[in-house]
Amino acid sequence: xxxxxxxxxKKAVIEYNNEAATRWARKAVEExxxxxxxxxxxxxxIRQVGDxxxxxxxxxxxxxxxxxxxxxxxxxxxxxxxxxxxxxETAGVIVLGTVKGDIHDIGKNLVATFLTxxxxxxxxxxxxxAAEKFIKAVKKHKADILALxxxxxxxxxxxxxxxxxxxxxxxxxxxxVMIGGGAIxxxxxxxxxxxxxxxxxxxxxxxARRLTRK
Ligand code: B12
Numbered sequence: 001x002x003x004x005x006x007x008x009x010k011k012a013v014i015e016y017n018n019e020a021a022t023r024w025a026r027k028a029v030e031e032x033x034x035x036x037x038x039x040x041x042x043x044x045x046i047r048q049v050g051d052x053x054x055x056x057x058x059x060x061x062x063x064x065x066x067x068x069x070x071x072x073x074x075x076x077x078x079x080x081x082x083x084x085x086x087x088x089e090t091a092g093v094i095v096l097g098t099v100k101g102d103i104h105d106i107g108k109n110l111v112a113t114f115l116t117x118x119x120x121x122x123x124x125x126x127x128x129x130a131a132e133k134f135i136k137a138v139k140k141h142k143a144d145i146l147a148l149x150x151x152x153x154x155x156x157x158x159x160x161x162x163x164x165x166x167x168x169x170x171x172x173x174x175x176x177v178m179i180g181g182g183a184i185x186x187x188x189x190x191x192x193x194x195x196x197x198x199x200x201x202x203x204x205x206x207x208a209r210r211l212t213r214k
Contacts, residue, residue: 002033006041009073013045016065018072025073028080035080036202039110042077046070046106070106078113085117092144092212095137097125098181099158104151107181110201111147118205120145131158131165138166138175144212147204148194150181159184160192167193176211180204 005028012020021042028038049066052058094115098108105127112122123141125133138146146166148159159179166172178196179189180203189197196207 001031002037005031005033006037009038009041010045010048012073013042013066013069014048016062016069018069021069021073022076025076029076035077035084038073038077039081042070042073067106074106074109078109081113082117091119092208093121093123093141094145094147094208095123095125095134095141095143096147096149097129097134098127098149098151099155099162100128100130101158102150102152102155102181103127104149104181107151107201108149111149111180111204114201114205115147115208118208120208131162134162135165135169135171138171143175145208146175146177147208148177148179148181150179151183153183156181156183156188159194163193178204178207178211 005024008024009021009028012024025038028035046066049058049063053060053063096108096112096115098105108124108127112124115122123137123143125137134146134148137143146162148162150156150159163172163177166175166177176195178198179192179194180198180200184197184199186197196211198204198207
């Protein structure tokens with residue numbers, strides 16, 4: 001049953017079927033399927049569509065349709081992840097967002113969910129966030145960590161810009177910066193002076209714990 005649900009979730013994304021994505025996400029919760037596996041199945045689906053798009057086999061409306069299907073299922077699964085998570089003492093304050101010029105938020109939202117259930121106070125600024133807005137929020141909330149997501153090669157440069165802006169403001173040593181997103185690599189993170197990088201949302205939690213030494 002569990003495999004059928006996981007396959008159906010993946011299929012719903014590949015076939016841009018919002019109704020099926022919602023229905024199978026509810027079924028996954030009802031049947032006690034591990035929500036992390038459900039996220040993995042949805043992610044496999046969206047990545048398959050993304051690959052088709054990059055190879056010119058699929059077009060933007062198909063990418064949008066697949067993203068919509070994934071976004072229909074995600075709140076249901078994220079709710080279940082939160083329900084299963086054990087909340088700890090506040091582990092630290094994290095300002096998070098997708099950088100300027102970039103509206104991809106599925107991965108960023110997942111990072112927010114995992115950090116929240118691990119006890120971090122996450123201030124999510126949303127998408128298309130300019131460096132100045134990140135800096136304002138870091139100061140206002142006295143953030144321990146600034147987490148930047150970027151899904152495109154071009155918008156990775158906004159992560160660099162944000163780190164440079166922190167340096168200019170003289171607060172780079174007051175906040176740890178962790179970065180991630182599809183286009184990002186460890187080499188790039190080292191190059192722009194980020195404190196940490198991980199390719200996954202689960203890894204983001206490990207990084208956050210390490211960076212706050214909790
Ligand atoms: C869904 C999607 C969209 C949706 C986004 C919907 C939404 N609300 O997010 C829509 C259709 C709107 C879209 C639009 C575009 N897209 Co798009 N999109 C994708 C796609 C298929 C999947 C992204 C996704 O959600 N993945 C699933 C999540 C779970 O994974 P993730 O985001 O990588 O996040 C994980 C990790 O990276 C990590 N993580 C994420 N953030 C952070 C942060 C930190 C701090 C840490 C530690 C970890 C971390 O944790 C997450 C979970 O493990 C990718 C292809 C791909 N393979 O990634 C293309 C892709 C990113 N898109 C691309 C492009 C080109 C575009 C458009 C320019 C298309 C166009 N011609 O208009 C526009 C850009 C709009 C803009 N200004 O941002 C390209 C980028 C190419 C590049 N390297 O620069 C890709 C790679 C497709 C491709 N192969 O060509 N897209």
